[in-house]
Amino acid sequence: MSEKRILTAAEQPEAGAALKKSLEMTKADVVFEVRESNMRGRGGAGFPTGVKWNLAGAASGANKMVICNADEGEPGTFKDKLLLEKYASKLLEGMTIGGYAIGSSQGIIYLRAEYPYLVPGIMKVREELISKNFLGEGILGTDFSFDVEIRMGAGAYVCGEETSLIESLEGKRGEPRNKPPFPVNSGYLSRPTIVNNVETFVSVPYIILNGSEWYQDLGIGSCTGTKLFSISGDVENPGVYEFQMGSTIGELLEVAGVKDVQAVQVGGASGTTISAGELDRKLSFEDLPPGGSVIVFNSSRNMMDVLENFLEFFVHESCGQCAPCREGNVRLLDTARAIRGGKITSREELKPFFMLAEVMKLGSKCGLGQTSPNCFVDIITKFIDFPDGKGGM
Amino acid sequence: MSRKPEDIVSAAVVKHGSGREAVMGILTDVNRELGYIPEEAIKAAAKAVDVSNAEIYSVLSFYSFFSTEPRGRNIVRLCNTISCEMNGSSDILDAIEKELDIKTGETTADGRITLETTSCIGLCDESPAMLINDTPHTRLTPEEACKILAGLE
Numbered sequence: 001m002s003e004k005r006i007l008t009a010a011e012q013p014e015a016g017a018a019l020k021k022s023l024e025m026t027k028a029d030v031v032f033e034v035r036e037s038n039m040r041g042r043g044g045a046g047f048p049t050g051v052k053w054n055l056a057g058a059a060s061g062a063n064k065m066v067i068c069n070a071d072e073g074e075p076g077t078f079k080d081k082l083l084l085e086k087y088a089s090k091l092l093e094g095m096t097i098g099g100y101a102i103g104s105s106q107g108i109i110y111l112r113a114e115y116p117y118l119v120p121g122i123m124k125v126r127e128e129l130i131s132k133n134f135l136g137e138g139i140l141g142t143d144f145s146f147d148v149e150i151r152m153g154a155g156a157y158v159c160g161e162e163t164s165l166i167e168s169l170e171g172k173r174g175e176p177r178n179k180p181p182f183p184v185n186s187g188y189l190s191r192p193t194i195v196n197n198v199e200t201f202v203s204v205p206y207i208i209l210n211g212s213e214w215y216q217d218l219g220i221g222s223c224t225g226t227k228l229f230s231i232s233g234d235v236e237n238p239g240v241y242e243f244q245m246g247s248t249i250g251e252l253l254e255v256a257g258v259k260d261v262q263a264v265q266v267g268g269a270s271g272t273t274i275s276a277g278e279l280d281r282k283l284s285f286e287d288l289p290p291g292g293s294v295i296v297f298n299s300s301r302n303m304m305d306v307l308e309n310f311l312e313f314f315v316h317e318s319c320g321q322c323a324p325c326r327e328g329n330v331r332l333l334d335t336a337r338a339i340r341g342g343k344i345t346s347r348e349e350l351k352p353f354f355m356l357a358e359v360m361k362l363g364s365k366c367g368l369g370q371t372s373p374n375c376f377v378d379i380i381t382k383f384i385d386f387p388d389g390k391g392g393m
Numbered sequence: 394m395s396r397k398p399e400d401i402v403s404a405a406v407v408k409h410g411s412g413r414e415a416v417m418g419i420l421t422d423v424n425r426e427l428g429y430i431p432e433e434a435i436k437a438a439a440k441a442v443d444v445s446n447a448e449i450y451s452v453l454s455f456y457s458f459f460s461t462e463p464r465g466r467n468i469v470r471l472c473n474t475i476s477c478e479m480n481g482s483s484d485i486l487d488a489i490e491k492e493l494d495i496k497t498g499e500t501t502a503d504g505r506i507t508l509e510t511t512s513c514i515g516l517c518d519e520s521p522a523m524l525i526n527d528t529p530h531t532r533l534t535p536e537e538a539c540k541i542l543a544g545l546e
Contacts, residue, residue, distance in 0.1 A: 075474045078515040113421075113458045114470075114514040116527040152421050154456035157512060171416030171442070173455040189414065232476040232517035239518045269475070295476055295517075309475045313512055319455070 001247035001282075003255050004218065006226045007087065007202050008242045015089045016134040018205030022097045023142055030101040031057055034204065036212035038224040043069055043160070043197030044267065044291040045367060049204075052194055055184040057102040059192035064104035066095050066146075067188060067195045069165055070111045073157040074268030075313060076293035079228035080198040082240045084111075084118045087202055088125040092148055094201030096135060097208060099146040102194060107148035110165050113155045122150060157317035161366045162195040163187075164319070175321045176366035199228055199292070220246025223284035227292075231256045233265075234298035249288060250279035253296065260298040263383065267291030269310040270371035273303075273378035303383040307336050307375055314372040325369025328360040332376045339384065347388050350380065398434035401426050406441045413442055420453050428464040428507070435461075457511070465500040465507035467545045470524045471538075473510040476517035481534075485521055486510065488535035489542065506545060 022030050035050025056064060068091065072080040083091060095107045111118065126148060129135040137145045156174045158164045163177035166188050187193025203225060207215045216224045223245040229252060232238045236257030243252055249264060261276045266288050274281060274288070283290045297306060311333040320326045335353045338344045357373035364370045381390065396404075401423050409418035416438065423434045430453055439446045453459040471489070473482055486497065489508060493501050500507040516522035519531035523538065530541055 072515055073513065075513040076476055076517050077513070078517055081515045112515075113456075114511070114524060117529065151417065154417060154421060154424075155458035155511070156456050168417060169414060171413045171452065173452055175455075230517065232520065233479060265475075297479075301479065305478075306475060309473075309478055313474060317512060 001220060001244040002251060003241060003247075004226050004244050005242050006206055006218070007083070007090070007199070007228065008240070012087075012090070013205065013209055015129070016093065016132060016140075018208040019093050019096055019100075019134055020140060022100055022208050023140055023144065027057065027101050027103065030097060030208065033212050034101070034207055037207045037215040038212075038222055039200065039203060039207065039215065040223070040285060041197055042199035042203065042227065042292070044074065044270075044289070046285045046289060049196060049200055052184055052196070053098065053101050055182070056192045056194045059185050061185070061190075061192045063106065063189075063191045064102050065188045065191050065193040066099045066102070066104045066107040067162075067165070067169070067193055068095055068107065068109040068148075068201055069160060069162065069195050069197050070109050070115070071153050071160045071165060072115075072198070072292075073112060073160050073317075074270065074291060074293050075310070076230060076232055076265065076268050076295040077291070078230045078232075079240045079292045081115060081118065082228070083198050083202050084115070084122060088122045089129065090202045090205050091122075091198055092126060092129055092135060094204035095148055096139070096146045097204050098194060098196065098201065100144055102192070104194075105145045105147070107146060108169065108188070109148060109150045110153060110159070110169060111150050112153045112159075116152065119150055156319070157313075158319045158366070158368050161368065164366070165195060166193065173319070175319050176368075178365075218244050220244070220282065220284060221286070223286065227283065227290050229283075229290070229294050230292050231294045231296070233296040234258070234260065234301070235296045243283065245290070246282050246284050248280050248282055249274065249294070252283065252294065253279065256296075258296050261296060262299040262301060263297045263303060263306075263379075265293070265295040265297070265306070265375075268293035268295075269313055269375060270367070271374065273306075273375055273382065275382050303379050304336065304340050307379045308333070308340070310375045311336055311372075314368070318368060318372075322363075322365040322369065324360045324363040325365070325372065328356055328364075328369065329372055331356055332373060336376065339380075345386065347386050347390075395427060398423060398427065398431050399437045402434055402437035402441055411441050411443075413444065416442055416449065416452055420449075420459055424459050428466070428468065429460040429462055431461075431463075463500075463504075465504050467505060467525055468507045468509065469542065470509050470511040470514070472512070472514045472516065472520070472522050474513035474517075476513075477521040480520040482521040485523075485533055485535050485538045488539055492539045492542065506542060
């Protein structure tokens with residue numbers, strides 16, 4: 001497995017080619033192709049896209065919705081920004097194909113408030129696609145119509161969670177919903193809704209053009225396709241890289257130019273912290289869930305600084321709706337500071353806080369509280385020495 | 394001469410509609426034009442979409458980009474998440490606070506600049522970075538950040 005540019009290749013397939021091919025297929029065949037590709041959502045959670053589309057397509061209810069999650073807020077992630085800047089044509093084409101597949105004529109891009117400067121470029125691409133009849137009324141002479149609007153977020157990390165995002169679009173606080181019902185049955189304004197990440201939609205035209213087998217062969221096992229990674233931190237060439245699924249984190253770091261590694265944060269603040277000894281681990285949903293963010297820390301970095309920064313982030317971004325997340329993150333931050341302040345000096349004293357981390361993983365309502373303790377567990381376990389040994393239970 | 398809050402809400406309703414789902418668009422328009430969302434706008438928005446004032450306040454208080462306090466003509470948002478932090482964003486914050494003689498969250502006496510810190514703004518590969526209103530500024534040094542701020546109207 002290695003670096004391979006498909007979504008970010010210099011030579012791009014003609015705009016509208018995949019849409020044209022899709023419209024010559026039945027809706028069921030489009031969904032089938034996406035499902036067979038085994039593509040899993042590129043936002044981080046990794047739900048199979050084709051399964052989601054199949055459920056929404058089969059759901060009863062009028063005015064189905066196609067929503068693009070462009071609320072890229074995971075620390076260290078900027079790959080969707082690149083796609084929105086340079087490949088908006090493929091994004092809109094992927095959303096349109098999604099609309100055709102599930103029977104929807106209305107798309108919304110929920111764009112994070114921090115990216116307002118991307119709006120004019122995306123709207124210009126939209127105009128171009130409308131002028132070519134790839135978007136708008138009666139697309140390519142068929143009776144299928146589809147259009148996309150942009151709606152802005154207002155600065156809330158939790159709105160990257162799909163039901164929070166839907167709440168926000170409905171003009172409410174971005175607090176996660178109880179599930180079920182799932183958005184595919186009852187999403188935006190109670191309509192059947194698919195919410196997919198920017199990269200997921202951008203990948204769709206390539207799957208339609210080249211087929212699901214081609215896509216499967218790009219990856220490894222059940223982790224198919226290529227994946228974009230935003231690399232930052234102590235690295236020579238920070239930026240966005242496209243690699244085959246199943247590549248190792250070491251391969252990625254070699255291409256980006258990394259000499260001195262103490263730790264790597266994979267998947268953003270909510271992801272996994274790995275040590276220099278784990279660089280042969282594979283970027284895949286089975287091993288290191290890829291997300292979109294890779295942050296490198298060299299040996300001069302104090303990992304407790306990193307932990308405190310991440311936990312401050314989670315304390316700030318927890319929506320406060322459920323107690324494990326609202327209270328838990330504050331306690332973990334207090335604990336990290338107590339370790340630094342010399343008030344906690346043994347693994348034994350840490351036990352209740354590792355149990356708290358478990359409670360948060362099990363008891364939080366959404367992905368935020370379920371994943372925010374990861375950095376605490378990983379960093380304390382792997383990088384902090386106590387007189388009675390390394391941290392951990 | 395800026396428009397009255399009620400007039401901004403009326404124009405926003407024409408653009409976004411008067412359904413509940415128009416709330417974010419209406420609040421965003423007011424917040425962008427005035428820098429904050431005054432009580433008059435909360436009342437007008439509540440009336441337009443037919444919910445209570447408290448409901449609108451509840452929504453706007455959730456989002457970090459919305460403010461109920463008047464802010465400066467320019468809003469500076471300096472990223473304090475890890476990649477920017479590792480590349481010196483706290484030195485930049487110190488320099489800006491000293492230069493403007495305000496603390497984070499405050500506005501200069503002349504109403505020119507409000508200084509805020511923000512979670513990751515997706516500019517990690519060009520860190521340290523900040524947004525001034527809608528515009529990103531990247532690969533900052535303390536000197537350069539202060540120079541950019543000096544040029545703001």
